[in-house]
Amino acid sequence: MSSPFSSDIPKPVQVNLAPAFPVPAFGDLGKAANDLINKDFYHTSQATLDVKLKAPNGTAVTVKGKQGFDGVTTGSIEGKHTLKPQGTKKSRSSSPKAQNGFIKLLSFMTPLPAPQRTSLYLYIMGFPNGTDLQEKVGLTLRHAGVTITQAWTTASLLDTKVELNDVLAPGAKIDLHNLWNPSKASSAAQKINFAFKNPNVHSRAFVNYAQSSGNIDAIVDVVAGNEGFLVGGEAAYDVSKAAITRYGIGLGYVAPTYSASITSAQNLNIIAATFYQKVNSAVEVGAKAGYDVQAQKASGLELASKYKLDPLSFAKAKINDRGIAALAYSTKLNAGTTLGLGLSLDTQKLNEAGHKIGTSLTFEG
Incomplete structure (x- = not known):
């Protein structure tokens, strides 16, 4: 229940601490x-x-003479393309099982610290090699505002x-x-x-x-x-x-x-x-x-x-x-x-x- 005197309590004032101009390099x-x-x-x-x-896909092409x-x-001539941010997947893990000739041991997607559009993909795979299991570890960043310029x-x-x-x-x-x-x-x-x-x-x-x-x-x-x-x-x-x-x-x-x-x-x-x-x-x-x-x-x-x-x-x-x-x-x-x-x-x-x-x-x- 709200206090009958709540209307008399002043609301906190929000102060913008950000500078008026960004700090330059x-x-x-x-x-x-x-x-x-x-x-x-x-x-x-x-x-x-x-x-x-x-271009319609967002690629910027610049020709200079x-x-x-x-x-x-x-x-x-220069081409510049910014990849659109992708969503993240929920973390998951599963027991080893055969998938298309190899055994997938572990796979999960975990978000990195902010921003949310950045995610790190870690995978560990096992490939059948006779009676042994050859493992492969990979690390993929997908993807944090990637811009490619050629x-x-x-x-x-x-x-x-x-x-x-x-x-x-x-x-x-x-x-x-x-x-x-x-x-x-x-x-x-x-x-x-x-x-x-x-x-x-x-x-x-x-x-x-x-x-x-x-x-x-x-x-x-x-x-x-x-x-x-x-x-x-x-x-x-x-x-x-x-x-x-x-x-x-x-x-x-x-x-x-x-x-x-x-x-x-x-x-x-x-x-x-x-x-x-x-x-x-x-x-x-x-x-x-x-x-x-x-x-x-x-x-x-x-x-x-x-x-x-x-x-x-x-x-x-x-x-x-x-x-x-x-x-x-x-x-x-x-x-x-x-x-x-x-x-x-x-x-x-x-x-x-x-x-x-x-x-x-x-x-x-």
């Missing part, structure tokens, strides 16, 4: 400013063509990537990456990437193996954040040398309309600072500055701005400390076609050749 400190400065400028190639298609100013044409480039490189999301816990991810040139038997390179993130921590580990040299190296980075403040670091380790080859640290702050970061990389010898601000719904500005500690001099300064002309078009401009200016314009011609135009000018040598003009065309379907 170490390489993404200053991402907003870096994207504004580096992306959507089309003067880096004479012509670029991207075709993005999606690029013609450089040196006249060399390169291209690639790419091929005109440089004869086969790039295969398998991504396993939420493998052992929410936010845990494993990437298996293999890069191989079929014309060079010893050119294969394997990478295993581990990542874990939650509302306050984003950590990663990259293990690289080069078959040509037999060398193994690893890179570890981590970023922690609270109420918009970010702090992180990275370190690289060479197994053959048994030594740390490089390290760096970084600080950052993220707010709804602006962000700032400062990182020190290459054993704290290169310092880079970034700033980004969304002035209003149509205007964005950003800046990046670098300093070389060993040379004791500035290593670069870039300023960029983006202006949204209308819901389908935008214009961008940037300039660096060497007087190189770049302009870009992008517009959606229709629902699946985007046109980009780019121009690069050396403002200190306007009467000389060396300016660049580029175009980009993207089809999506």
Whole structure:
């Protein structure tokens, strides 16, 4: 029976402890400013063509072609497919009995820690071998948000990537990456990437193996954040040398309309600072500055701005400390076609050749 005074008891207030912005990876400190400065400028190639298609089964196919100013044409084709999560089976066990020429000793499906869509399948089988019993043990993961990506480039490189999301816990991810040139038997390179993130921590580990040299190296980075403040670091380790080859640290702050970061990389010898601000719904500005500690001099300064002309078009401009200016314009011609135009000018040598003009065309379907 409820108390007659229950209506006077205040209900507990639910507080959302999750940060307003997800904690980025170490390489993404200053991402907003870096994207504004580096992306959507089309003067880096004479012509670029991207075709993005999606099959009925969800497979995304991307075809890219690029013609450089040196006249060399390169291209690639990539297929990316994410397997749909499968349900789990209830655990079961049975006594040994013959099934299609072999004896099945034990089989069960057990869910791993969250999420529920992840399950681990362990089986032990016995195969009749005369009077003996030959056993086989297997372990299968089925399957935790698996994404398979296969790419091929005109440089004869086969790039295969398998991504396993939420493998052992929410936010845990494993990437298996293999890069191989079929014309060079010893050119294969394997990478295993581990990542874990939650509302306050984003950590990663990259293990690289080069078959040509037999060398193994690893890179570890981590970023922690609270109420918009970010702090992180990275370190690289060479197994053959048994030594740390490089390290760096970084600080950052993220707010709804602006962000700032400062990182020190290459054993704290290169310092880079970034700033980004969304002035209003149509205007964005950003800046990046670098300093070389060993040379004791500035290593670069870039300023960029983006202006949204209308819901389908935008214009961008940037300039660096060497007087190189770049302009870009992008517009959606229709629902699946985007046109980009780019121009690069050396403002200190306007009467000389060396300016660049580029175009980009993207089809999506």
